[in-house]
Amino acid sequence: xxxxxxxxxxxxxxxxxxxxxxxxxxxxxxxxxxxxxxxxxxxxxxxxxxxxxxxxxxxxxxxxxxxxxxxxxxxxxxxxxxxxxxxxxxxxxxxxxxxxxxxxxxxxxxxxxxxxxxxxxxxxxxxxxxxxxxxxxxxxxxxxxxxxxxxxxxxxxxxxxxxxxxxxxxxxxxxxxxxxxxxxxxxxxxxxxxxxxxxxxxxxxxxxxxxxxxxxxxxxxxxx
Amino acid sequence: xxxxxxxxxxxxxxxxxxxxxxxxxxxxxxxxxxxxxxxxxxxxxxxxxxxxxxxxxxxxxxxxxxxxxxxxxxxxxxxxxxxxxxxxxxxxxxxxxxxxxxxxxxxxxxxxxxxxxxxxxxxxxxxxxxxxxxxxxxxxxxxxxxxxxxxxxxxxxxxxxxxxxxxxxxxxxxxxxxxxxxxxxxxxxxxxxxxxxxxxxxxxxxxxxxxxxxxxx
Numbered sequence: 001x002x003x004x005x006x007x008x009x010x011x012x013x014x015x016x017x018x019x020x021x022x023x024x025x026x027x028x029x030x031x032x033x034x035x036x037x038x039x040x041x042x043x044x045x046x047x048x049x050x051x052x053x054x055x056x057x058x059x060x061x062x063x064x065x066x067x068x069x070x071x072x073x074x075x076x077x078x079x080x081x082x083x084x085x086x087x088x089x090x091x092x093x094x095x096x097x098x099x100x101x102x103x104x105x106x107x108x109x110x111x112x113x114x115x116x117x118x119x120x121x122x123x124x125x126x127x128x129x130x131x132x133x134x135x136x137x138x139x140x141x142x143x144x145x146x147x148x149x150x151x152x153x154x155x156x157x158x159x160x161x162x163x164x165x166x167x168x169x170x171x172x173x174x175x176x177x178x179x180x181x182x183x184x185x186x187x188x189x190x191x192x193x194x195x196x197x198x199x200x201x202x203x204x205x206x207x208x209x210x211x212x213x214x215x216x217x218x219x220x221x222x223x224x
Numbered sequence: 225x226x227x228x229x230x231x232x233x234x235x236x237x238x239x240x241x242x243x244x245x246x247x248x249x250x251x252x253x254x255x256x257x258x259x260x261x262x263x264x265x266x267x268x269x270x271x272x273x274x275x276x277x278x279x280x281x282x283x284x285x286x287x288x289x290x291x292x293x294x295x296x297x298x299x300x301x302x303x304x305x306x307x308x309x310x311x312x313x314x315x316x317x318x319x320x321x322x323x324x325x326x327x328x329x330x331x332x333x334x335x336x337x338x339x340x341x342x343x344x345x346x347x348x349x350x351x352x353x354x355x356x357x358x359x360x361x362x363x364x365x366x367x368x369x370x371x372x373x374x375x376x377x378x379x380x381x382x383x384x385x386x387x388x389x390x391x392x393x394x395x396x397x398x399x400x401x402x403x404x405x406x407x408x409x410x411x412x413x414x415x416x417x418x419x420x421x422x423x424x425x426x427x428x429x430x431x432x433x434x435x436x437x438x439x440x441x
Contacts, residue, residue: 051407148295187355193403
């Protein structure tokens, strides 16, 4: 029942069969990370990780669930105007949930770091000449995001190729028709406590904690 | 003539405990300075644009006065320079217990109902601006006051803005403006902001707007 707004609580409490499951609505949940908040130190602090997961990502999850509940109600009432009005909240918070869900799996303790290999490395070297060149290109693109957003390595199924793109706010990579492989959050909350205004330093440091095995797995799954 | 970083009228620690010293230092000397450096670099080969001055440069964003290849850098950095220059002036130490002038208060009451209603609406605009941006109180073309928010470094002077207002009061809600002290708690920062508003400057901004002018920096 945590963090539900008044309308949602009222729906859940008034005698009708109005809980999420009976309405056939999926509730989204904050994922468990496979590592402790402090595991990415010294590159990303435990303080940032704890805030990022338990405050920022949690808010996206709560707000998404809220918005979807309201959307279902509006749909039941045939209130199209209300459904349209909720689109923004669903995009912001749904995108936020999707993006952060991917991000946590893209990261790994520096102790367990392994460089990329296999087809992923092959594609990177084919397209960018070297892993170093790719990292420079990715970091430059991500540093150039104006305001809040994300840098992505995505897979283009039609072209069987990789692409580096950036997106604003919490727009998910799916909006560009690409499969997300590796995302880097460049909202200031992702790095400010550690790196202040020096986003490029964060973008250099993060390469030490990229879980390339996860990125490879995502490419493999995308090619199926 | 290149744009330069304006000095603050107060010490970095003057807004404590509402805005922390470190944030003020970094916000002024790093973030704002970077916008200035970037817009100066971009306009180096376009002296006629630089000589427009920062207000008219902002008013040209989205028009063909600005060459396509400069459009984005001018919007982001010319916007950033005006926004922050404006912002520093509407802030002051919390001990400066000034308030809205009689004329401004009358306009606020007429447009919103009361000061509390203004704050509620302004705070909502500041809270619900998703991602980076600013919240604004300003004068609409019809002379009434309105509230809006803009993304990134846009402002209501720009033709690209949803709402065209002459800014009177603004609040930076980029995370860099509050994260060190407030982390994710943006609403707390927004509430604290009202303790450091420089109403003397806001009154002057209102007077300028009434006279049909953009507040001077």
